Amino acid sequence: MHFIVVGQWQGSASSRAMRLGDGAAAIAADLPRASTTVVEVPPGAGDRLETAIARYTSVRQVAERVAEESSVAPEAPFVVGGDGSSFLGATVGLDEDTAFVRIAGSSGYRPLNRAQPVAAEAAALRLVVDRPDDLFPDLPVLSGSKVVLAGVRGAEDSESTALERAGIRTLDVDAATAEAVAAAVSATGAGSVFVHVDLDVLDPSEVDGLLEPVPFGLDGAGLVELLQAATRGRRLVGAALTGFAPVDPDRAVDDLGVILRAVGALANASRTA
16 A cells, blocks of 8 residues: 555644644654655645635645545555544545445534534545535545444434435444444445544544543454454555544554554555455
């Protein structure tokens, strides 16, 4: 895979969002330099331009840069973020034969309402499946029937209803076994897969560097099992890992073992598919 490091923070609503850039850089230090590209992130927050997305101009600018890099990458793109919307540009080449698998603690399916703009990562999955045409006009819109959401916990009833209405196969953290994820991906009928991991799917005891830690998440071994199940027997056409926000460099080192095992599971899947 070709790694695209994207220290985007503008898609997060957290007051500590700048830590996401440090997290992306910490992971990048352990990636092969010859297979890694760094996408520069705008220094400013950006403007929403009356859209439903906070800091929209910066998020769109980064998405366009990631799309450019993904389009010319010598191998399948692997976005290392950054906030949970850092991957958007890497979907540029996806088609109807691709399943999109999101493994995350949050749904990423908040509604898009201009009267109540949201952080891009809170609506990251909605932006892939159901968005106004003018928000990211050069990126594909995927059918909900090709999407699997696994590991979610604490979703609001309105989000759960919207996910069901969109035809998105959803497995909460208790139901997200390797067998259930494999079956859900198979049910999409897709021959290839794009996998997005947001680290908020992990229990806070596994990774310290989370902006909004929520208890009762997956452990590192469980995450690797889900990644293997999601990619087994299918061509991995892209991946993303987002949401690492270490407090300081020393504590980042303590988290990297778990994170790099997830990166390795996806990299191995791209070689064996």
